Amino acid sequence: MRKIYLKEIEKYDGKEVLVEGWIRNKRSSGKIQFLILRDGTDEIQAVAFLPNIGEEKFKLCEQLTMESSVKISGTVRPDKRAPSGYELDITDIEILQIADEFPIQKKEHGVTFLLDNRHLWLRSRRQNSLLKIRHTVYYAICEYLNQNGFYRFDSPILTPNACEGTTTLFEVPYFDEGSAFLSQSGQLYLETGIMSLGKVYDFGPTFRAEKSKTRKHLTEFWMMDAEMAFVEHKKNMKIQEDLIRFVIRYVLEKNMNELEILERDIAQLKKADAPFKIITYKEMIEILQAKGSKIKYGDDMGAQEEEMLTDDSDVPFFVEKWPKEIKAFYMKLDRENPDLSLCADLIAPEKFGEIIGGSEREDDYDVLKSRMAEENMTIKEYQWYLDLRKYGSVPHSGFGVGLERLIGWMSGVKHIREAIPFPRMINRLTP
Amino acid sequence: MRKIYLKEIEKYDGKEVLVEGWIRNKRSSGKIQFLILRDGTDEIQAVAFLPNIGEEKFKLCEQLTMESSVKISGTVRPDKRAPSGYELDITDIEILQIADEFPIQKKEHGVTFLLDNRHLWLRSRRQNSLLKIRHTVYYAICEYLNQNGFYRFDSPILTPNACEGTTTLFEVPYFDEGSAFLSQSGQLYLETGIMSLGKVYDFGPTFRAEKSKTRKHLTEFWMMDAEMAFVEHKKNMKIQEDLIRFVIRYVLEKNMNELEILERDIAQLKKADAPFKIITYKEMIEILQAKGSKIKYGDDMGAQEEEMLTDDSDVPFFVEKWPKEIKAFYMKLDRENPDLSLCADLIAPEKFGEIIGGSEREDDYDVLKSRMAEENMTIKEYQWYLDLRKYGSVPHSGFGVGLERLIGWMSGVKHIREAIPFPRMINRLTP
Numbered sequence: 064m065r066k067i068y069l070k071e072i073e074k075y076d077g078k079e080v081l082v083e084g085w086i087r088n089k090r091s092s093g094k095i096q097f098l099i100l101r102d103g104t105d106e107i108q109a110v111a112f113l114p115n116i117g118e119e120k121f122k123l124c125e126q127l128t129m130e131s132s133v134k135i136s137g138t139v140r141p142d143k144r145a146p147s148g149y150e151l152d153i154t155d156i157e158i159l160q161i162a163d164e165f166p167i168q169k170k171e172h173g174v175t176f177l178l179d180n181r182h183l184w185l186r187s188r189r190q191n192s193l194l195k196i197r198h199t200v201y202y203a204i205c206e207y208l209n210q211n212g213f214y215r216f217d218s219p220i221l222t223p224n225a226c227e228g229t230t231t232l233f234e235v236p237y238f239d240e241g242s243a244f245l246s247q248s249g250q251l252y253l254e255t256g257i258m259s260l261g262k263v264y265d266f267g268p269t270f271r272a273e274k275s276k277t278r279k280h281l282t283e284f285w286m287m288d289a290e291m292a293f294v295e296h297k298k299n300m301k302i303q304e305d306l307i308r309f310v311i312r313y314v315l316e317k318n319m320n321e322l323e324i325l326e327r328d329i330a331q332l333k334k335a336d337a338p339f340k341i342i343t344y345k346e347m348i349e350i351l352q353a354k355g356s357k358i359k360y361g362d363d364m365g366a367q368e369e370e371m372l373t374d375d376s377d378v379p380f381f382v383e384k385w386p387k388e389i390k391a392f393y394m395k396l397d398r399e400n401p402d403l404s405l406c407a408d409l410i411a412p413e414k415f416g417e418i419i420g421g422s423e424r425e426d427d428y429d430v431l432k433s434r435m436a437e438e439n440m441t442i443k444e445y446q447w448y449l450d451l452r453k454y455g456s457v458p459h460s461g462f463g464v465g466l467e468r469l470i471g472w473m474s475g476v477k478h479i480r481e482a483i484p485f486p487r488m489i490n491r492l493t494p
Numbered sequence: 495m496r497k498i499y500l501k502e503i504e505k506y507d508g509k510e511v512l513v514e515g516w517i518r519n520k521r522s523s524g525k526i527q528f529l530i531l532r533d534g535t536d537e538i539q540a541v542a543f544l545p546n547i548g549e550e551k552f553k554l555c556e557q558l559t560m561e562s563s564v565k566i567s568g569t570v571r572p573d574k575r576a577p578s579g580y581e582l583d584i585t586d587i588e589i590l591q592i593a594d595e596f597p598i599q600k601k602e603h604g605v606t607f608l609l610d611n612r613h614l615w616l617r618s619r620r621q622n623s624l625l626k627i628r629h630t631v632y633y634a635i636c637e638y639l640n641q642n643g644f645y646r647f648d649s650p651i652l653t654p655n656a657c658e659g660t661t662t663l664f665e666v667p668y669f670d671e672g673s674a675f676l677s678q679s680g681q682l683y684l685e686t687g688i689m690s691l692g693k694v695y696d697f698g699p700t701f702r703a704e705k706s707k708t709r710k711h712l713t714e715f716w717m718m719d720a721e722m723a724f725v726e727h728k729k730n731m732k733i734q735e736d737l738i739r740f741v742i743r744y745v746l747e748k749n750m751n752e753l754e755i756l757e758r759d760i761a762q763l764k765k766a767d768a769p770f771k772i773i774t775y776k777e778m779i780e781i782l783q784a785k786g787s788k789i790k791y792g793d794d795m796g797a798q799e800e801e802m803l804t805d806d807s808d809v810p811f812f813v814e815k816w817p818k819e820i821k822a823f824y825m826k827l828d829r830e831n832p833d834l835s836l837c838a839d840l841i842a843p844e845k846f847g848e849i850i851g852g853s854e855r856e857d858d859y860d861v862l863k864s865r866m867a868e869e870n871m872t873i874k875e876y877q878w879y880l881d882l883r884k885y886g887s888v889p890h891s892g893f894g895v896g897l898e899r900l901i902g903w904m905s906g907v908k909h910i911r912e913a914i915p916f917p918r919m920i921n922r923l924t925p
């Protein structure tokens with residue numbers, strides 16, 4: 064008999080098949096038992112009818128507990144009421160293991176309990192859906208980049224110096240070389256890559272030892288950094304828009320089932336697949352002030368301001384050209400107004416906040432060096448980075464996408480700890 | 495004028511195009527200068543002919559140094575002698591930057607010098623080719639897994655305990671939670687993932703604080719771990735074989751150009767795309783002894799033995815069923831001979847050695863617990879892992895592919911420090 068996966072059930076209409084999986088739930092009514100069987104790809108109602116399977120097998124079914132593992136043979140039968148459109152009429156069943164009482168029951172559990180049992184919580188319908196959306200978002204990003212000629216270029220995690228400030232670094236003793244620091248961004252390394260390959264990206268874990276306990280912070284999170292030679296600020300934003308809209312369409316194509324389980328407002332997601340807006344930092348300050356915020360020109364934007372800003376917009380928007388003092392040293396200064404950086408943050412609607420930070424990079428050796436001096440950086444440690452401006456410097460730009468924040472937006476999940484299999488936070492390192 | 499990338503040059507035969515890139519090399523002869531222009535995707539000879547571009551532009555060309563950055567407009571002309579089949583007749587040129595004297599010249603450099611200048615060394619034809627092969631191998635692995643229904647499931651890097659021994663762990667102070675350790679393998683976490691998703695993989699950096707200085711060791715390297723519910727030992731090996739043969743074909747399809755630059759023996763690579771052999775550990779010991787090795791039953795295999803073994807084989811082979819004492823606690827014991835683990839190492843030919851380690855996992859709660867006790871592990875720390883055998887245990891298997899070793903084999907490069915953009919070794923943390 065053919066072993067199949069439930070996501071392809073419609074190919075086997077009327078056929079007898081073998082499904083291996085776990086019992087999500089069951090109910091019974093006299094001579095009939097209804098087992099909700101899940102196999103990782105999808106779920107189905109499997110029907111054990113006493114006259115069909117005999118007394119011995121029927122009694123086996125009665126022993127099944129939530130999460131017990133089984134092999135079920137059955138005939139695929141169309142059923143309009145079923146979510147997948149099919150049910151399975153059981154012809155045979157083999158029990159692999161009767162599960163102990165599963166710790167996560169339908170009743171409400173506290174978040175600490177759920178995180179302590181993350182290894183089991185992952186099996187819930189909701190978490191399973193989030194994992195599938197994570198898979199899709201990761202894949203969609205890579206697919207877009209591959210289709211557009213980017214080469215994967217994995218930047219190192221163990222680094223000798225800090226890319227964005229030193230207060231939030233995880234430090235690792237490294238043999239006789241002193242300390243290494245866990246990477247907060249691969250960007251500086253990617254800039255070396257474009258000089259060999261033109262357009263590159265990395266996509267891996269990054270680390271911030273931030274003491275924040277907000278719903279948008281993890282100490283270990285995934286980031287895709289892209290970097291492109293011969294691309295300037297405006298084009299950089301265009302590429303980001305293309306990428307994000309590609310991801311939206313990909314998720315809508317692949318994960319309707321999961322979005323429904325998560326009760327995502329799909330109409331809202333569809334609306335975001337339209338031209339993104341661009342406003343300047345200065346305009347942003349004016350908008351926020353008009354809305355009653357106390358933010359002043361020169362201030363960074365907090366989570367609260369991000370949310371205020373997105374209230375009026377169905378589409379994401381870029382906030383571009385920030386004062387250089389509140390942005391990173393490597394961003395190119397606007398030659399028309401050298402107090403500003405040629406950068407942009409991309410803010411997602413529905414209060415999901417910043418999902419991308421990007422900029423054109425400073426490509427002039429002397430300007431960059433003096434920016435580094437302003438920031439009191441140790442030039443010697445970054446000489447390799449400065450070298451890129453000495454040996455065939457080119458205009459170039461790049462951006463970084465926070466994977467969990469993007470998943471949060473796609474799936475509608477507010478706390479990004481659910482957007483990664485095993486979240487790490489200030490007070491959470493287990494399991 | 496259309497900006498193009500050189501890898502698609504054949505589409506523009508006879509057309510005038512714009513190419514942005516760097517000067518790899520040049521030579522001149524009276525009224526003509528030949529510039530080797532590279533743009534990351536490929537190279538081309540661009541010809542500056544005085545009567546065509548005029549004196550001013552011709553003089554600009556004379557200033558060009560190695561690695562200078564330029565924008566060149568020109569007409570694409572077929573030339574049978576050219577590697578890509580085309581040359582570019584320059585119609586206009588703009589210099590972005592005249593590069594300082596490039597530190598890496600054609601003369602031989604020592605490895606320390608090259609590694610100190612890794613950020614520049616990456617531009618060499620050879621390193622560029624290796625990066626492209628890395629891109630292909632990574633992509634091919636993901637493509638195989640996606641086509642075969644695996645979900646991506648990123649395992650954490652910051653972990654509270656060690657998967658494979660504690661002596662080679664990087665330790666990271668973690669707020670008030672004590673120490674975190676950098677992951678050596680995501681496998682144990684992947685096993686939680688299959689209980690939600692069926693088939694999963696991760697693909698990210700892993701870390702070993704090994705003091706080895708061999709050509710096969712990095713402290714930070716990339717690993718793909720795959721894990722599958724309802725898959726047993728034999729099937730596990732079959733899937734590994736399918737995956738590796740898929741990768742071979744993919745690289746041969748995408749990277750012939752790069753393999754030629756690296757002078758890879760392509761015939762040898764093609765021969766490896768044939769059914770893999772399987773021998774037992776016991777047979778391996780006998781073979782090695784017959785070849786004069788002093789290895790005894792119960793010994794682990796060293797690099798030297800790996801090389802001896804592969805002398806006679808054009809295809810990779812599995813060495814299966816090792817004594818449990820020299821393999822990990824989580825491997826399933828062979829029920830026909832409980833002194834053996836149901837595991838296999840996959841050994842690549844041409845002396846490239848181990849590229850995969852895999853096994854069926856112990857799925858019996860009591861057997862696993864007593865194995866952990868034998869290894870003096872702290873059961874409490876691994877209770878979450880044991881839990882997987884309590885709530886719907888299923889037969890399951892998995893394996894881990896070392897990315898850099900696989901790239902080494904595909905590309906024919908002996909030292910895997912060249913198979914990653916920025917290698918980290920015991921005495922190397924920069925740049």
